[in-house]
Amino acid sequence: MYEDYFSIDDILSTQERIRCQLLVDIPKLGFLESSSSSSLNDDKKDEKDKQNLTSLTTNTKLELPYWMIYSICNCKTRFASLPELPLIYSRIQRQIFAADASVVDLAKQAPHFYRQGRHLLELNFDEKRQVAITILQTYQQRFRSIMDSAFHLILSNDHHHHESMKQQTAKFERQEKLLLLLGQAAFRDYDRLINNETKQMLPPKIQGMPNDLTNVLATAINRKRKR
Numbered sequence: 001m002y003e004d005y006f007s008i009d010d011i012l013s014t015q016e017r018i019r020c021q022l023l024v025d026i027p028k029l030g031f032l033e034s035s036s037s038s039s040l041n042d043d044k045k046d047e048k049d050k051q052n053l054t055s056l057t058t059n060t061k062l063e064l065p066y067w068m069i070y071s072i073c074n075c076k077t078r079f080a081s082l083p084e085l086p087l088i089y090s091r092i093q094r095q096i097f098a099a100d101a102s103v104v105d106l107a108k109q110a111p112h113f114y115r116q117g118r119h120l121l122e123l124n125f126d127e128k129r130q131v132a133i134t135i136l137q138t139y140q141q142r143f144r145s146i147m148d149s150a151f152h153l154i155l156s157n158d159h160h161h162h163e164s165m166k167q168q169t170a171k172f173e174r175q176e177k178l179l180l181l182l183g184q185a186a187f188r189d190y191d192r193l194i195n196n197e198t199k200q201m202l203p204p205k206i207q208g209m210p211n212d213l214t215n216v217l218a219t220a221i222n223r224k225r226k227r
Contacts, residue, residue: 009174013112014119017063020073020080022056030054032062066119073123082125088113089120091127094134101141106173113173114139146176150183154191 033056056062061083064072072079087093088110096104106113117135121128149165169180192198 009112009115013115014067015065016116017065018069018086019061019063019084020069021083022058022060022080024079025058026056029056032056070122082123085127089117089131094130097134097138101138102145105171107171111173114175142176146172146179147183150180151187154184154187
């Protein structure tokens with residue numbers, strides 16, 4: 001499940017809450033319901049304690065962090081299912097991505113879009129293949145914008161164009177910003193090579209870069225969904 005156990009980005013992406021629906025009754029976990037999670041004053045302490053001892057019944061819907069969802073949805077005895085996907089991967093949002101993925105402000109809507117999506121694909125749900133295709137196509141569509149921004153932010157002397165590029169890069173999510181840094185480092189090295197400031201170019205390395213996302217998603221698309 002974990003790409004990097006000590007990665008802050010991985011920790012944040014697996015903390016994202018996902019709605020699930022229980023398939024069995026679970027005793028003494030009433031406190032997990034959102035209605036019981038709010039803080040209560042001392043006068044209601046006894047009432048809260050009673051509620052915490054109640055059972056969660058079948059078909060109860062809960063919002064739990066991904067790391068917990070992964071455990072209860074992928075174990076031999078399934079305790080829960082996914083009745084709906086996170087909003088950013090929903091059918092309506094996928095249609096928006098298909099129309100023009102470059103206009104979506106992922107920094108606001110899903111700052112860990114690709115990493116969270118990769119984790120989501122480890123679960124079993126009906127629209128798994130469509131979600132994988134959307135993530136892959138979104139990455140492919142936005143990649144050119146990332147590289148164009150990297151080029152112009154390094155080599156362009158036009159102030160207005162520079163500011164326009166900054167506004168565009170503000171929409172990039174975490175992995176896209178890492179790719180932007182990678183591209184900028186590559187263009188700097190290329191510029192130094194052209195100006196005879198160096199005799200060789202080394203592949204730039206940015207800490208936190210994931211494995212080849214295209215290969216990972218292509219595998220998810222082609223893999224047969226477990227039943």
